[in-house]
Amino acid sequence: MLQLLQDYDCWVFDLDGTIWRGNEVIEGVLEALELLRKLGKKVLFMTNNSMKSRGSYLDKCLQVGLPAHVDDIYCSSYSAAAYLDSIGFDRSKKAYVVGERGIMQELAAVGIESFGGPDDNEKRASFSSEMLHDTQVGAVVCGVDPNLSYYKVQYASMCLLLNPGCLFIATNTDARGHFTPNLEWAGAGATVGAIKGVVERDPIVTGKPSPFLMQDIAAKHNVQPAKSIMVGDRLDTDILWGLNTGMATLLVMTGVTDEQLLVAQRGSSNGVKPHFVMDSFGDLRRVAQQALQQQK
Amino acid sequence: MVSCQAVANGTTQPRRADTDDKRKLIDSVDCFIFDCDGVIWRGDSVIDGVPETLDMLRAMGKRLVFVTNNSTKSRAGYLGKFTGLGLNVNAEEIYSSSYAAAAYLESIDFKKKVYVIGESGILEELDLKGIQHLGGPEDAEKVVALKKGEYMEHDEDVGAVVVGFDRHINYYKIQYATLCIRENPGCLFIATNMDAVTHLTDAQEWAGNGSMVGAIAGSTKREPITVGKPAEFMLDNIAKTFGLKRQQICMVGDRLDTDILFGKNGGLTTCLVLSGVTDEETLLSPENSVHPDYYMSQLSELLAVKEAAKVAA
Numbered sequence: 001m002l003q004l005l006q007d008y009d010c011w012v013f014d015l016d017g018t019i020w021r022g023n024e025v026i027e028g029v030l031e032a033l034e035l036l037r038k039l040g041k042k043v044l045f046m047t048n049n050s051m052k053s054r055g056s057y058l059d060k061c062l063q064v065g066l067p068a069h070v071d072d073i074y075c076s077s078y079s080a081a082a083y084l085d086s087i088g089f090d091r092s093k094k095a096y097v098v099g100e101r102g103i104m105q106e107l108a109a110v111g112i113e114s115f116g117g118p119d120d121n122e123k124r125a126s127f128s129s130e131m132l133h134d135t136q137v138g139a140v141v142c143g144v145d146p147n148l149s150y151y152k153v154q155y156a157s158m159c160l161l162l163n164p165g166c167l168f169i170a171t172n173t174d175a176r177g178h179f180t181p182n183l184e185w186a187g188a189g190a191t192v193g194a195i196k197g198v199v200e201r202d203p204i205v206t207g208k209p210s211p212f213l214m215q216d217i218a219a220k221h222n223v224q225p226a227k228s229i230m231v232g233d234r235l236d237t238d239i240l241w242g243l244n245t246g247m248a249t250l251l252v253m254t255g256v257t258d259e260q261l262l263v264a265q266r267g268s269s270n271g272v273k274p275h276f277v278m279d280s281f282g283d284l285r286r287v288a289q290q291a292l293q294q295q296k
Numbered sequence: 297m298v299s300c301q302a303v304a305n306g307t308t309q310p311r312r313a314d315t316d317d318k319r320k321l322i323d324s325v326d327c328f329i330f331d332c333d334g335v336i337w338r339g340d341s342v343i344d345g346v347p348e349t350l351d352m353l354r355a356m357g358k359r360l361v362f363v364t365n366n367s368t369k370s371r372a373g374y375l376g377k378f379t380g381l382g383l384n385v386n387a388e389e390i391y392s393s394s395y396a397a398a399a400y401l402e403s404i405d406f407k408k409k410v411y412v413i414g415e416s417g418i419l420e421e422l423d424l425k426g427i428q429h430l431g432g433p434e435d436a437e438k439v440v441a442l443k444k445g446e447y448m449e450h451d452e453d454v455g456a457v458v459v460g461f462d463r464h465i466n467y468y469k470i471q472y473a474t475l476c477i478r479e480n481p482g483c484l485f486i487a488t489n490m491d492a493v494t495h496l497t498d499a500q501e502w503a504g505n506g507s508m509v510g511a512i513a514g515s516t517k518r519e520p521i522t523v524g525k526p527a528e529f530m531l532d533n534i535a536k537t538f539g540l541k542r543q544q545i546c547m548v549g550d551r552l553d554t555d556i557l558f559g560k561n562g563g564l565t566t567c568l569v570l571s572g573v574t575d576e577e578t579l580l581s582p583e584n585s586v587h588p589d590y591y592m593s594q595l596s597e598l599l600a601v602k603e604a605a606k607v608a609a
Contacts, residue, residue, distance in 0.1 A: 022444060023444055051442075125463065125502075127463075127496050127497055127502075130497075130499040130500060131500065145467065146440050146441070146442050146467045147439075147466075147467060148465070148466065148467050148470065148511070149465065149466060150462070150463050150464065150465050150503065153465070153503050153507050154502060154503045157503050157507070158500075161501075173514065175514065175515050175516060175517050176474070176478075176515065179442045180442060180443075180444065180445070180446050180447070181444075182447060183446075183447055183448060185440075185442065185471055186467065186470050186471045186474045186511075186515035187515065189514035189515050189517070190467075190470050190474075190511045190512070190514045190515040191511070191514070192514055193510035193511050193512070193513050193514020193515065194465075194503075194507045194508070194510050194511035194514065195507065195510070196510050196514070197490075197492060197503075197504075197505075197506035197507040197508070197509055197510025197511070197513075198492050198493060198503040198504065198506055198507045198510075199492070200492050200506075
């Protein structure tokens with residue numbers, strides 16, 4: 001463990017299942033993070049949860065007693081907006097959102113007009129009249145949607161099938177997430193799956209495990225993947241993202257991955273294998289404390 | 297004489313059936329399986345000549361089966377549509393994907409409960425097979441608020457989730473189904489069908505069951521067992537129920553990628569009608585590799601056989 005502290009200068013943390021579960025911080029994690037910062041390490045956060053904007057995550061961090069800066073927080077809602085910005089999305093077009101407000105806020109921050117999202121929660125498809133759609137929609141952007149409905153799936157599908165060149169963007173395709181402390185809930189994978197089942201094509205995924213955001217992080221924070229480590233609880237997003245971007249990877253067992261899954265992945269030839277495993281990131285605090293003493 | 301054109305992959309071009317072909321077709325099979333939309337009816341109107349054609353085939357001793365991937369109604373529910381259009385049909389001749397789901401569970405001696413995503417047709421068919429179920433239309437207005445303390449219990453006796461077309465799909469249903477599949481050991485994930493789009497109205501295409509199934513596949517990372525076209529099960533069940541061999545059956549449909557492919561993969565004789573979604577150009581295009589044994593403009597063309605017999609007499 002001491003070696004980890006010596007080898008890696010930049011530590012990127014997943015949020016749900018790694019730092020907190022719902023609104024409850026995992027024991028020892030705040031102290032461990034504080035110690036990392038005292039050791040001069042760069043601490044960043046990267047979550048696939050598409051419900052909030054970076055600004056909202058910042059508020060949540062501060063609420064639970066975790067000091068942070070908005071530039072240190074990367075979330076999948078931001079990744080979708082950053083992606084569209086990076087390809088020069090035509091600002092005369094719009095985005096239709098199937099997901100929460102966070103996505104719309106991030107799109108607005110890069111000057112992309114969007115509609116849908118929670119504003120379409122009460123809309124219902126009427127089969128007695130023709131359903132129309134906006135021909136100016138140039139992208140459908142999806143995230144987890146606790147108010148998914150036939151209307152939204154139909155509207156998104158019409159844009160994708162009828163508007164030439166309309167992009168299909170997924171903030172992530174996670175099957176599940178710890179949106180409340182004691183239960184895992186269906187994730188963006190459900191939203192994306194529903195639309196994919198109609199349009200029969202895959203989305204462009206901008207959040208983990210896509211390497212897209214790494215370029216953004218590397219440039220802004222001046223980090224090299226070789227001296228960086230990704231800490232997370234999910235093999236198919238956090239760890240895979242770390243592997244895809246050339247970082248070291250540390251799996252923690254405080255979230256969705258259990259021993260059985262880890263063993264299965266390690267045993268499989270194309271399984272996702274983390275470099276390091278810990279029961280909880282909070283366990284690092286003793287070693288970090290030691291390292292800090294040694295520094296003094 | 298009908299000319300055959302060999303194409304690059306060595307198979308012959310589909311042949312437009314002449315009167316001889318039609319007689320040969322009818323004589324060679326004992327059973328006709330019809331897709332409904334685009335073959336028997338279009339929306340709410342019966343396609344002309346169909347009632348007389350069906351009567352003729354029955355008089356000639358042929359077994360008739362009507363197949364639809366639409367799971368919203370039960371077989372008995374569909375009977376109303378048939379009789380309303382002036383068609384003489386029995387409920388047992390209708391093979392809806394709602395019935396297919398119940399028949400599948402019966403065939404594996406299923407004894408647990410089913411969580412249903414879908415409309416009343418599936419529930420009615422499960423009732424007829426004596427299979428306990430939860431969900432369906434009663435979960436249509438349920439809402440999930442992902443706030444602190446929110447929790448969802450699920451019934452541990454659910455041994456299968458059946459997903460059919462559902463105009464009231466919502467996150468509650470998706471989450472409930474996901475919990476059953478994820479947490480109940482051995483829980484089955486069954487799809488009535490995978491159609492990406494469905495023609496609920498003439499004006500436009502509507503998201504089909506492919507989307508309901510896709511949502512659950514996306515939240516569980518599992519693929520379903522499909523019981524409707526073009527899966528094997530439906531064909532197996534029809535053949536078994538009526539005591540038929542595959543060679544004794546002809547599939548008549550309007551879609552290459554479901555009806556005709558379904559028939560070919562199942563070892564049936566296949567006949568495409570152009571009264572539905574496929575036009576002649578698409579059928580004969582070099583990009584199409586699904587070739588039915590015969591094709592004709594519409595089902596009533598088979599009546600030519602009757603006419604020819606009259607003339608000959």
